[in-house]
Amino acid sequence: MNQEQVFWERVLQLAKDNLKQSAFDFFVSDARLLEVSGDTARIFLDSPFKKLFWEENLKGVIITAGFEIYNEQITVIYEFSPASSSPSQSRANSERRHHAQELNSSPVSPPITPFIHPDIKPQYTFTNFVQGDNNQWAKAAALAVSDNLGGLYNPLFIFGGPGLGKTHLLNAIGNKVLEDNPNARIKYLSSETFINDFLEHLRLNDMDNFKKTYRNLDLLLIDDIQSLRNKASTQEEFFHTFNALHENSKQIVLTSDRNPDYLDNLEERLVTRFKWGLTSEITPPDFETRIAILRNKCQEYPYEFTDDTLTYLAGQFNSNVRDLEGALKDIHLLATMRKLTEITVDVAAEAIRSRKQTNPQNMLVSIEKIQNEVGNFYGVSQKEIKGAKRVQNIVHARQVAMYLARELTDNSLPKIGKEFGGRDHTTVMHAYNKIKSLLAEDDSLEIELTTIRNKIR
Ligand code: ADP
Numbered sequence: 060m061n062q063e064q065v066f067w068e069r070v071l072q073l074a075k076d077n078l079k080q081s082a083f084d085f086f087v088s089d090a091r092l093l094e095v096s097g098d099t100a101r102i103f104l105d106s107p108f109k110k111l112f113w114e115e116n117l118k119g120v121i122i123t124a125g126f127e128i129y130n131e132q133i134t135v136i137y138e139f140s141p142a143s144s145s146p147s148q149s150r151a152n153s154e155r156r157h158h159a160q161e162l163n164s165s166p167v168s169p170p171i172t173p174f175i176h177p178d179i180k181p182q183y184t185f186t187n188f189v190q191g192d193n194n195q196w197a198k199a200a201a202l203a204v205s206d207n208l209g210g211l212y213n214p215l216f217i218f219g220g221p222g223l224g225k226t227h228l229l230n231a232i233g234n235k236v237l238e239d240n241p242n243a244r245i246k247y248l249s250s251e252t253f254i255n256d257f258l259e260h261l262r263l264n265d266m267d268n269f270k271k272t273y274r275n276l277d278l279l280l281i282d283d284i285q286s287l288r289n290k291a292s293t294q295e296e297f298f299h300t301f302n303a304l305h306e307n308s309k310q311i312v313l314t315s316d317r318n319p320d321y322l323d324n325l326e327e328r329l330v331t332r333f334k335w336g337l338t339s340e341i342t343p344p345d346f347e348t349r350i351a352i353l354r355n356k357c358q359e360y361p362y363e364f365t366d367d368t369l370t371y372l373a374g375q376f377n378s379n380v381r382d383l384e385g386a387l388k389d390i391h392l393l394a395t396m397r398k399l400t401e402i403t404v405d406v407a408a409e410a411i412r413s414r415k416q417t418n419p420q421n422m423l424v425s426i427e428k429i430q431n432e433v434g435n436f437y438g439v440s441q442k443e444i445k446g447a448k449r450v451q452n453i454v455h456a457r458q459v460a461m462y463l464a465r466e467l468t469d470n471s472l473p474k475i476g477k478e479f480g481g482r483d484h485t486t487v488m489h490a491y492n493k494i495k496s497l498l499a500e501d502d503s504l505e506i507e508l509t510t511i512r513n514k515i516r
């Protein structure tokens with residue numbers, strides 16, 4: 060086998076490991092590697108519609124295989140047969156039919172085909188959306204909407220900061236509705252895409268079709284509605300679309316990075332309508348939820364993550380689920396290159412180093428800062444924390460500070476011991492385990508730690 064073949068075999072192997080069989084069969088099995096030239100691979104797909112799937116789901120696979128075989132980051136150019144160069148809904152539909160026929164004519168028992176919708180991402184479901192205090196109402200509202208389209212919660216307006224799961228929930232609604240009714244007419248799109256689609260139809264003088272498409276839906280899912288600000292003519296069109304759907308009790312779900320009240324430069328009459336149904340906020344996940352999310356996501360990877368590692372990672376990224384996922388991907392890359400079977404804190408720390416450096420929000424904190432903030436919280440001086448006194452409240456503050464130093468910084472145990480008045484690394488380990496077992500029994504300690512962590516960052 061030449062190097063290209065080895066690379067392609069590896070891509071297929073990793074894709075197989077990472078995807079459900081049905082997804083692999085549909086999206087990957089017909090793909091061909093045309094060539095690898097320099098750091099670019101040309102991959103042939105039999106439909107442009109599959110490109111998005113590759114970009115969303117197989118980027119990591121290509122990178123991993125690229126590093127393993129070429130020791131280089133490989134980028135991909137996707138190519139399609141000339142007949143299929145324009146992606147469109149009808150294309151996707153015939154694709155689906157074609158696929159179904161193939162399966163039906165197959166002599167072996169046909170696998171269950173996932174229902175493929177051209178814009179809805181199958182991987183975002185309610186089942187894999189981890190619930191926490193930060194998102195439980197938004198999730199409940201999204202579920203309620205999926206069960207009762209065009210009911211009380213119309214429109215449903217979900218808002219919150221970046222990477223908190225808005226797009227995930229929007230797609231989950233689409234997937235759930237399709238599961239219950241594969242014929243439901245659904246459109247999922249960002250408001251950017253809505254704007255482009257509108258302008259394109261305007262340019263082609265084809266507004267009738269535009270109206271027909273949008274006003275005949277059962278469910279319209281529009282992501283990042285804030286992008287509609289300052290787009291007067293599109294707002295006008297959206298206003299009519301909204302009214303037409305709403306009057307016919309068709310469901311609309313919108314997301315935004317902010318509360319509707321802060322959507323300045325958006326027509327008042329639109330904002331008023333956004334508030335007709337239910338508005339639900341997603342806030343950043345707390346520590347427990349971050350751990351739960353990591354626990355859930357790390358099951359997708361073929362190795363063990365120690366509990367310490369998950370605790371450590373949850374402490375490193377505090378505002379955004381996308382960062383947590385990114386961290387797992389970094390770890391995956393390192394683990395694959397080194398053929399590791401277990402992910403320890405040290406491996407995790409090494410893998411995510413560059414991610415933290417490029418994200419100022421997650422800059423490493425110093426041990427001194429931790430000692431100061433813990434001291435402030437418990438009314439103990441930094442000197443006492445580093446000192447030898449064995450009074451109960453000082454010992455507790457000292458152990459908490461050591462715990463946080465382990466959780467929030469990259470320092471080794473001996474280094475941490477040194478910063479605490481030259482203590483041995485076993486003392487740090489003991490303090491860490493002690494606080495960890497206390498945390499398991501004592502909710503109020505978790506609240507104390509969260510308060511301190513928020514001060515440190
Ligand atoms: P937003 O649209 O709010 O910017 P996304 O929906 O794109 O955020 O979420 C970013 C990533 O984090 C996605 O991969 C998503 O699956 C994941 N994610 C966010 N919240 C959760 C959650 N509660 N449970 C599981 N995954 C989540």
Ligand code: MG
Pocket residue numbers: 225226227282
């Ligand atoms: Mg989004």
